[in-house]
Amino acid sequence: MNRVTHIAANTFREAVRDRVLYNLIAFALLLSGAAILVGQISIAIERLVVVNLGLTAVSLFGVVIAIFIGIGLVSKEMDKRTLYTVLSRPVRRWEFIVGKFFGLTGTLVVNTFCMAIGVFAALLYVSHKFQSSDAWIVVALFFIVLQFLILCSLALLFSSFSSPLLSAVFTFSLFVIGSFAEDLRGFAGMSHGLTRWLATAAAYLVPNFSALNVIGQVAHEQPISAHLIAYNTAYALAYSAMAICGAVLIFERRNLK
Amino acid sequence: MSAIEILGLEKTYSVGFWRKRPKCALRPLNLVVENGEIFGFLGPNGAGKTTTLKMLMGLVFPTGGSARILGMELDDPRMKAQIGFLPEQPYFYDYLTARELLKYYGQLSGVEASQLAGKVEEALERVSLRDAADLQLRKFSKGMLQRAGIAQAILHDPKVVFLDEPMSGLDPMGRREVRDLIEELKRQGKTVFFSTHILSDAEALCDRVAVIHLGELRGVGHVAELTSSIAGKVELIWNGRTVPAGLTGLGAECHVIGETIRAVLPEGQQEAALEILRRERLRLISLIPVRSSLEEYYLQKVSPEAMPAVGAR
Numbered sequence: 164m165n166r167v168t169h170i171a172a173n174t175f176r177e178a179v180r181d182r183v184l185y186n187l188i189a190f191a192l193l194l195s196g197a198a199i200l201v202g203q204i205s206i207a208i209e210r211l212v213v214v215n216l217g218l219t220a221v222s223l224f225g226v227v228i229a230i231f232i233g234i235g236l237v238s239k240e241m242d243k244r245t246l247y248t249v250l251s252r253p254v255r256r257w258e259f260i261v262g263k264f265f266g267l268t269g270t271l272v273v274n275t276f277c278m279a280i281g282v283f284a285a286l287l288y289v290s291h292k293f294q295s296s297d298a299w300i301v302v303a304l305f306f307i308v309l310q311f312l313i314l315c316s317l318a319l320l321f322s323s324f325s326s327p328l329l330s331a332v333f334t335f336s337l338f339v340i341g342s343f344a345e346d347l348r349g350f351a352g353m354s355h356g357l358t359r360w361l362a363t364a365a366a367y368l369v370p371n372f373s374a375l376n377v378i379g380q381v382a383h384e385q386p387i388s389a390h391l392i393a394y395n396t397a398y399a400l401a402y403s404a405m406a407i408c409g410a411v412l413i414f415e416r417r418n419l420k
Numbered sequence: 421m422s423a424i425e426i427l428g429l430e431k432t433y434s435v436g437f438w439r440k441r442p443k444c445a446l447r448p449l450n451l452v453v454e455n456g457e458i459f460g461f462l463g464p465n466g467a468g469k470t471t472t473l474k475m476l477m478g479l480v481f482p483t484g485g486s487a488r489i490l491g492m493e494l495d496d497p498r499m500k501a502q503i504g505f506l507p508e509q510p511y512f513y514d515y516l517t518a519r520e521l522l523k524y525y526g527q528l529s530g531v532e533a534s535q536l537a538g539k540v541e542e543a544l545e546r547v548s549l550r551d552a553a554d555l556q557l558r559k560f561s562k563g564m565l566q567r568a569g570i571a572q573a574i575l576h577d578p579k580v581v582f583l584d585e586p587m588s589g590l591d592p593m594g595r596r597e598v599r600d601l602i603e604e605l606k607r608q609g610k611t612v613f614f615s616t617h618i619l620s621d622a623e624a625l626c627d628r629v630a631v632i633h634l635g636e637l638r639g640v641g642h643v644a645e646l647t648s649s650i651a652g653k654v655e656l657i658w659n660g661r662t663v664p665a666g667l668t669g670l671g672a673e674c675h676v677i678g679e680t681i682r683a684v685l686p687e688g689q690q691e692a693a694l695e696i697l698r699r700e701r702l703r704l705i706s707l708i709p710v711r712s713s714l715e716e717y718y719l720q721k722v723s724p725e726a727m728p729a730v731g732a733r
Binding site: 165166169170173176177180181243244245246247248249250251252253254255416418419420 | 481500511528
């Protein structure tokens with residue numbers, strides 16, 4: 164387990180040194196500017212706009228980071244042959260994959276934490292005080308982190324057998340389709356025969372990102388049920404674990420030419 | 421127990437769009453490297469040297485045969501903790517400094533935290549990188565990267581060190597330092613298995629070499645034996661100004677250099693030539709067998725006519 168920790172720490176360090184977290188500065192500036200602007204042009208719905216804008220930005224920034232770092236996690240190491248000196252040590256291949264996964268998710272958690280501070284600061288600026296319903300923003304942020312877990316594992320899965328470009332296309336496509344997973348399930352319920360079978364299979368195969376998106380609900384100060392929190396947590400962990408297992412199974416058999 | 425035992429190790433890749441066309445990268449290879457040996461693995465580009473090393477490191481899976489290092493299977497982490505590997509043209513995490521890189525690799529190799537800092541400093545010292553220890557690797561020259569690569573290979577005090585083209589990218593001074601380092605590893609009782617194109621280095625360093633070409637082992641043995649076995653000639657030097665009659669008839673190539681004459685002739689004619697010199701009362705200065713260079717042996721083995729050797733020890 165020690166080796167997994169060292170690989171994760173090195174992956175995190177790579178993200179920091181490659182200035183990935185610099186996007187936080189851009190994010191903070193963007194959000195501060197937006198908050199000031201919205202505060203001036205919207206009357207009575209400043210809070211709604213800031214929560215919507217802030218959480219969507221947190222999500223989008225994270226998705227971009229998860230995909231673009233995730234797709235290179237394995238392939239970049241293979242292309243640059245940095246993997247050779249790692250796997251010739253007493254490091255098992257699954258330890259490498261799991262370490263990479265934790266390193267990237269760690270980066271995204273830190274990223275999200277920093278951006279969340281920006282969101283709350285902007286909220287404080289427009290509302291002048293926090294209220295109890297703001298606690299649901301934390302839940303929305305938690306769900307966003309769960310989305311990142313799934314995306315990281317998918318990016319890693321695709322990265323373990325395809326090129327970075329294809330991995331990006333696959334992961335982003337699944338993110339888009341998964342964002343409409345509930346609609347896909349509705350469509351499956353309405354169709355018949357083979358179409359129903361295929362649509363149902365696809366609806367349950369793609370990650371259900373729509374269930375993890377509660378930004379609208381939170382912006383309207385609606386509470387999130389404990390059942391949904393438990394279900395989404397279990398779902399994201401199980402989905403990520405399966406994708407990671409898939410990545411490990413593929414990577415275990417791969418020749419590093 | 422030998423350091424490295426390779427038994428019928430082979431690799432065939434499937435190539436082409438449908439991956440149906442087989443491409444043989446390594447034909448069944450049998451090789452044994454003893455403990456404490458410096459073993460040179462020679463061959464031209466595409467001969468199968470790197471494929472062999474990658475299979476031994478567990479980076480590529482063999483399609484047949486097996487190998488053991490220090491008596492353990494190739495996927496055994498206990499074995500991997502006792503080996504060091506320098507890949508060809510190494511590239512490392514360039515956002516790390518040399519010190520951070522070595523610390524990271526030391527952690528992965530299972531070096532105890534209390535000993536890690538000391539081992540890192542020692543490795544930096546051995547490859548003369550102490551002054552550049554806190555410089556990010558992206559600012560390193562090719563030669564410095566090669567040194568960092570050697571440092572990470574020896575950092576954890578491995579029993580067997582695999583070096584793929586260790587002299588590549590190094591200036592004459594750097595090559596000399598690597599040669600000294602390999603000799604030092606031998607003095608410490610380590611086994612060194614290295615592939616190289618630079619035959620003079622192999623000749624100077626190796627106890628034994630193997631020549632591989634087109635995925636086939638073409639020859640293996642002690643450097644001295646290999647180089648003498650193909651020569652079969654002797655060199656005679658004596659005092660004199662003229663070449664005695666009869667010597668040229670023995671197939672000797674004679675060169676007059678001032679007061680001395682040097683003749684190279686087939687080993688079988690040695691006694692006849694000595695008899696002629698005795699008869700002419702000429703003073704013999706030296707008589708030595710002519711040894712060919714490793715380069716000649718190598719070229720002979722990689723020529724299209726060379727027959728592959730059967731697995732050798």
